[in-house]
Every structure is written in structure tokens, then in C-alpha cells.
Amino acid sequence: MKHTNYLALGFLGVIALWMLSGVWASVPDQVAQTPVAANNQMRVSVAQLSAQSINREIVIQGELLPLREVEIRAKTTSTVQQLVQDKGNYVKQGATIILLDKEDREAQLASAIAAVDSAQLELSAANKLRKKGLQSDNLVKSAKSALAQAQTNLERVKLDINNLKVVAPFDGTIESRQVEIGSRVDLGDPMVALIDESTIKAVGYVPQQDVTKLSLGQEVAVQLLDGREAEGKITFVARVGDSQTHSFKFEAEIDNANGFLNAGTSAQISISTGNESAHFLSPSIFALDDSGEVGIKTVGKENRVEFYPIQVIKTEKNGFWVTGLPEYAEVITLGQGFVVAGETVIPVPAS
Numbered sequence: 394m395k396h397t398n399y400l401a402l403g404f405l406g407v408i409a410l411w412m413l414s415g416v417w418a419s420v421p422d423q424v425a426q427t428p429v430a431a432n433n434q435m436r437v438s439v440a441q442l443s444a445q446s447i448n449r450e451i452v453i454q455g456e457l458l459p460l461r462e463v464e465i466r467a468k469t470t471s472t473v474q475q476l477v478q479d480k481g482n483y484v485k486q487g488a489t490i491i492l493l494d495k496e497d498r499e500a501q502l503a504s505a506i507a508a509v510d511s512a513q514l515e516l517s518a519a520n521k522l523r524k525k526g527l528q529s530d531n532l533v534k535s536a537k538s539a540l541a542q543a544q545t546n547l548e549r550v551k552l553d554i555n556n557l558k559v560v561a562p563f564d565g566t567i568e569s570r571q572v573e574i575g576s577r578v579d580l581g582d583p584m585v586a587l588i589d590e591s592t593i594k595a596v597g598y599v600p601q602q603d604v605t606k607l608s609l610g611q612e613v614a615v616q617l618l619d620g621r622e623a624e625g626k627i628t629f630v631a632r633v634g635d636s637q638t639h640s641f642k643f644e645a646e647i648d649n650a651n652g653f654l655n656a657g658t659s660a661q662i663s664i665s666t667g668n669e670s671a672h673f674l675s676p677s678i679f680a681l682d683d684s685g686e687v688g689i690k691t692v693g694k695e696n697r698v699e700f701y702p703i704q705v706i707k708t709e710k711n712g713f714w715v716t717g718l719p720e721y722a723e724v725i726t727l728g729q730g731f732v733v734a735g736e737t738v739i740p741v742p743a744s
Contacts, residue, residue, distance in 0.1 A: 465562070
């Protein structure tokens with residue numbers, strides 16, 4: 394009962410907003426007239442309406458995000474020597490963005506190479522002595538271990554030198570930079586943020602009652618506040634809903650190779666869920682039953698009033714598309730407030 398009251402109040406709120414928009418002024422004056430009773434039966438104006446097939450949509454507010462966004466952090470400790478690329482620059486994958494100072498790493502590399510050479514000579518000598526029976530197997534194994542350790546250290550120094558060159562992990566735009574020339578960075582310090590907007594993700598949340606209507610590959614339409622429009626396809630639908638709102642996250646990808654869209658903006662996302670049979674009605678003919686449920690009154694067999702609960706599935710400037718009525722219905726357009734379900738009336742075709 395409480396849920397029904399809330400639903401009725403919601404419908405009344407929507408209708409009130411619709412009336413304030415000025416559309417009410419377009420309703421003919423005869424709607425405001427009171428029907429005349431005859432022979433104890435009320436005269437009501439009726440219109441013959443038939444259902445039409447419309448494209449049903451889920452419309453929500455979401456946001457646009459870049460396909461990928463990463464904060465590139467320092468992989469070694471050093472000082473910024475050169476800023477190769479600046480904020481806002483577009484870079485290709487593998488392109489150098491920042492160069493760090495080598496400091497004493499050239500000396501470290503030379504020392505590591507010499508250590509490997511020395512360890513190789515030690516191992517070679519140990520193997521020759523073992524063949525002559527002058528060296529034990531344990532000493533040979535020790536020489537092998539020393540060589541492996543020297544080689545590992547050499548690779549570590551090479552990797553450290555390679556990490557002095559900060560490169561782009563993918564094609565993208567440098568969105569921000571946290572360092573300047575001369576900045577001292579330690580392992581893990583943030584340096585630049587890189588985003589990939591070649592594809593834009595439209596992200597939103599659908600109510601739990603609508604999540605089963607979504608599927609991968611389903612088309613979506615996106616409209617920005619400034620009127621720009623784009624189309625994409627759903628690539629992700631969450632399997633677990635939000636514990637607070639009981640809504641489900643989804644993502645749709647939109648090709649943005651031309652840079653037409655900007656990430657970080659809000660957008661209206663429309664998801665087509667297929668065609669459905671519905672009637673287009675003015676909210677001025679909506680009525681409430683005794684329980685407060687919103688519906689439409691019609692004239693049925695033997696001219697008796699019937700009440701049909703309705704559901705609004707789509708809103709347009711001049712009215713609403715609703716479901717719940719028979720395919721063909723004689724809808725009361727004037728006088729519905731003066732009659733109740735089961736009452737016999739005199740239907741008069743609306744002019």
C-alpha cells in the first residue's frame with residue numbers, strides 16, 4: 394500500500410511538472426467543461442485509441458571516461474634531467490617522456506661487466522683443474538654460483554639504467570606532470586599521468602529491475618549537455634550490484650579517434666531494449682482508483698467504465714507512452730473524474 398502511494402505521488406509530480414511546462418495550455422477548452430448527466434447516466438467524451446509499436450529505452454545519467462588512464466611512477470631513484478614531452482602532448486607507445494640523470498651508473502655498469510668477466514675466468518680455471526683432478530666439484534659449483542650472481546647484478550644495473558628513460562606504455566595524451574627539471578624522485582614516486590581517449594567509456598548504473606535487459610554488444614546512444622551525440626556498444630555489465638543503491642554498473646565503448654568527445658563529462662545514456670506496444674496519452678486524462686493507483690478509465694462492454702493501471706515507459710514533450718491498456722481502447726478523455734469503474738455511462742465521441 395505504501396509503495397502504491399509513493400508511485401501515485403511520483404506520477405502526480407511528473408504530471409505537475411508537465412503542466413507547468415506550458416503544454417497544458419494546448420489542451421482544448423472543452424476538457425475543463427463538466428459533463429452533463431442524462432437519465433441518471435453521465436455523459437463522457439471518449440476517443441478510440443489503438444496501440445502502436447515504439448522503441449522502449451532505458452535512459453540514465455552517466456559519465457564519460459577515457460579508455461585507459463595510468464599514473465607513471467619512477468622505477469628508480471635519480472634526478473630529472475630532461476622533460477622530453479610536456480603536458481597536453483600526444484605520444485606514441487614507447488616514446489620517451491622524461492630522462493633521468495645517470496649519475497654513477499656508467500661506473501656501476503663497468504664494474505658489473507668486469508665482475509662477470511672475472512667470474513667467467515674463475516669458472517674456466519676451475520673446470521680445467523677439475524679435469525686434471527686438482528679441483529673438487531664443490532669449488533667448481535661455487536665458481537658457477539659466483540658467475541650467476543655477477544650476471545644477475547649486471548642485468549640489474551642494465552635494467553636500472555634502462556629505467557632512467559621514462560616511456561609511454563601506450564598511445565595517449567599526457568594529462569598532467571608532477572615533476573620538473575631537477576626534481577629528485579625515489580622509487581614509486583608519481584611522475585606523469587597518461588590517458589588514452591581514442592576510445593571513450595560511457596559509464597552508468599541501471600536499477601536492479603532493468604539489469605536483465607542489458608547484454609554485451611547492445612547499442613547505446615549518448616548525448617552531452619551541449620547537444621553532441623554519439624553511439625557505442627556495451628562492453629561490460631556488473632554481475633554484482635551496489636550494496637547501497639542495488640544498481641548495477643555497466644560500460645559502453647565509443648570510438649573517439651577524431652577526438653570528438655571529452656572524458657570527464659556527464660552525459661545522458663539511452664539504451665534501446667526493443668519494441669513494445671504502447672498508447673500515447675496526455676497526462677490530463679490520467680486518473681486514480683480508490684487505492685491511489687494511477688491509470689486510465691475506458692468505456693467497455695455495455696458502456697461500463699473500466700479502470701486500467703498503467704506504466705509510463707517513455708516521455709515526450711506533448712505526453713507519455715504508457716502500457717497497461719488493451720490494444721484497442723475507448724478512452725475517456727473528458728469526465729473521468731466524475732465516474733467510477735463499473736458505472737454505466739453515455740459515451741460521446743470527442744470532437
